[in-house]
Amino acid sequence: xxxxxxxxxxxxxxxxxxxxxxxxxxxxxxxxxxxxxxxxxxxxxxxxxxxxxxxxxxxxxxxxxxxxxxxxxxxxxxxxxxxxxxxxxxxxxxxxxxxxxxxxxxxxxxxxxxxxxxxxxxxxxxxxxxxxxxxxxxxxxxxxxxxxxxxxxxxxxxxxxxxxxxxxxxxxxxxxxxxxxxxxxxxxxxxxxxxxxxxxxxxxxxxxxxxxxxxxxxxxxxxxxxxxxxxxxxxxxxxxxxxxxxxxxxxxxxxxxxxxxxxxxxxxxxxxxxxxx
Amino acid sequence: xxxxxxxxxxxxxxxxxxxxxxxxxxxxxxxxxxxxxxxxxxxxxxxxxxxxxxxxxxxxxxxxxxxxxxxxxxxxxxxxxxxxxxxxxxxxxxxxxxxxxxxxxxxxxxxxxxxxxxxxxxxxxxxxxxxxxxxxxxxxxxxxxxxxxxxxxxxxxxxxxxxxxxxxxxxxxxxxxxxxxxxxxxxxxxxxxxxxxxxxxxxxxxxxxxxxxxxxxxxxxxxxxxxxxxxxxxxxxxxxxxxxxxxxxxxxxxxxxxxxxx
Numbered sequence: 001x002x003x004x005x006x007x008x009x010x011x012x013x014x015x016x017x018x019x020x021x022x023x024x025x026x027x028x029x030x031x032x033x034x035x036x037x038x039x040x041x042x043x044x045x046x047x048x049x050x051x052x053x054x055x056x057x058x059x060x061x062x063x064x065x066x067x068x069x070x071x072x073x074x075x076x077x078x079x080x081x082x083x084x085x086x087x088x089x090x091x092x093x094x095x096x097x098x099x100x101x102x103x104x105x106x107x108x109x110x111x112x113x114x115x116x117x118x119x120x121x122x123x124x125x126x127x128x129x130x131x132x133x134x135x136x137x138x139x140x141x142x143x144x145x146x147x148x149x150x151x152x153x154x155x156x157x158x159x160x161x162x163x164x165x166x167x168x169x170x171x172x173x174x175x176x177x178x179x180x181x182x183x184x185x186x187x188x189x190x191x192x193x194x195x196x197x198x199x200x201x202x203x204x205x206x207x208x209x210x211x212x213x214x215x216x217x218x219x220x221x222x223x224x225x226x227x228x229x230x231x232x233x234x235x236x237x238x239x240x241x242x243x244x245x246x247x248x249x250x251x252x253x254x255x256x257x258x259x260x261x262x263x264x265x266x267x268x269x270x271x272x273x274x275x276x277x
Numbered sequence: 278x279x280x281x282x283x284x285x286x287x288x289x290x291x292x293x294x295x296x297x298x299x300x301x302x303x304x305x306x307x308x309x310x311x312x313x314x315x316x317x318x319x320x321x322x323x324x325x326x327x328x329x330x331x332x333x334x335x336x337x338x339x340x341x342x343x344x345x346x347x348x349x350x351x352x353x354x355x356x357x358x359x360x361x362x363x364x365x366x367x368x369x370x371x372x373x374x375x376x377x378x379x380x381x382x383x384x385x386x387x388x389x390x391x392x393x394x395x396x397x398x399x400x401x402x403x404x405x406x407x408x409x410x411x412x413x414x415x416x417x418x419x420x421x422x423x424x425x426x427x428x429x430x431x432x433x434x435x436x437x438x439x440x441x442x443x444x445x446x447x448x449x450x451x452x453x454x455x456x457x458x459x460x461x462x463x464x465x466x467x468x469x470x471x472x473x474x475x476x477x478x479x480x481x482x483x484x485x486x487x488x489x490x491x492x493x494x495x496x497x498x499x500x501x502x503x504x505x506x507x508x509x510x511x512x513x514x515x516x517x518x519x520x521x522x523x524x525x526x527x528x529x530x531x532x533x534x535x536x537x538x539x
Contacts, residue, residue: 028536061378077283
């Protein structure tokens with residue numbers, strides 16, 4: 001991973017996302033090979049660049065009889081952060097001020113997730129390894145955390161590795177995506193490929209595809225035939241499908257189907273994982 | 278051992294905020310109260326019968342109502358009660374990290390896992406010793422209130438050695454409880470282990486092998502089965518220390534090397 005990158009780690013339930021994350025954090029031994037994070041070997045014996053890494057593994061947890069502040073205070077000391085204001089600072093950043101003196105055992109799952117994220121961010125790590133960071137958050141919380149992660153990556157150069165099975169979340173945030181299936185990385189999509197996936201296109205069907213294609217081409221568009229459909233990626237065409245319809249009608253090949261489509265990550269993901277079964 | 282002091286601070290905070298210390302203090306204070314009750318009964322069995330404290334069938338074998346008997350009962354109560362209560366404390370300190378799913382937050386930190394385990398053991402040792410001193414002081418108070426004869430400074434000195442010695446021997450064997458709470462990731466395995474060792478300790482003591490069985494030694498030291506010098510020797514203390522060290526090493530090894538899948 002490159003610095004400042006947000007890597008979305010996708011997979012079905014049981015695909016091996018959490019297992020990979022636990023191996024990256026030195027909690028379990030890989031069945032083969034070694035694990036290196038930030039160019040340092042990690043292992044179950046506790047070796048690893050942990051002062052530079054923030055993590056959130058599976059569902060967040062906290063000492064229920066301790067307050068939010070006390071839970072974070074423990075994390076601050078175990079991370080050897082000298083600044084006592086670090087705890088208050090992260091409480092503000094994660095909008096936990098209202099709950100700072102509430103016992104963690106009384107928190108909603110969304111606020112517990114915030115506490116988990118606060119603990120991961122407390123020591124200003126350069127790499128964040130997050131397992132399902134949007135779990136349990138309400139829609140506003142999802143947006144807020146997404147913006148927080150995006151700004152951390154963009155403005156502070158924090159590298160983020162996040163697993164998820166919520167595709168829309170990953171799709172909106174990630175700059176690179178890895179798809180894992182049954183313990184194997186089956187595809188990696190970089191930013192260009194992701195952009196292509198996200199790109200809209202105009203789908204056209206007529207009774208005479210070839211004639212339609214020629215007339216569209218002569219009108220200055222770049223139609224592509226694919227599986228009995230004409231695809232047009234031209235932005236003007238996507239924004240003005242009525243003009244395309246006009247051209248087709250005028251050339252005697254009226255459209256039987258005209259639709260702006262966007263292939264998305266979900267479709268791609270399902271195709272991939274279905275294909276790998 | 279990186280980060281021992283922060284770990285100790287964290288463990289102390291977790292203990293302070295928990296209700297478990299209060300419950301264990303209440304539970305353990307039954308021992309001196311029970312010893313005090315025995316004294317009341319022994320002082321005047323007839324009055325105790327008429328008050329309904331005991332029935333006509335009660336077998337009074339404890340002896341006479343005086344300070345030596347009182348301390349003897351208290352020490353034996355520490356031997357039995359401590360074995361169970363100290364194990365509960367240890368099971369809580371280690372097992373709670375798994376039942377609260379917080380163990381995973383202790384693994385990938387600049388603070389080493391060894392520091393965290395060491396801090397836990399220190400907290401257990403301090404906690405159990407404070408409890409022992411606490412019930413010893415309550416015992417003194419109860420004894421004073423019941424008004425029994427035989428008080429002497431020598432007796433207090435020897436009684437405190439008996440009670441603290443019994444407690445220290447129990448504490449030395451707690452690492453196995455910690456190990457079971459860690460490997461078993463919760464409370465049930467250490468509780469099962471504790472019941473097993475209490476039963477085996479009885480069997481070993483009855484069959485005359487108690488001096489070679491670590492878990493029998495604290496009760497034999499307490500004087501529950503007769504004069505300690507006749508029942509245990511240097512080898513008994515050595516075997517307790519050895520068992521404790523093996524338990525400690527195994528617990529540290531497990532936290533350092535085991536796969537943490539939960």
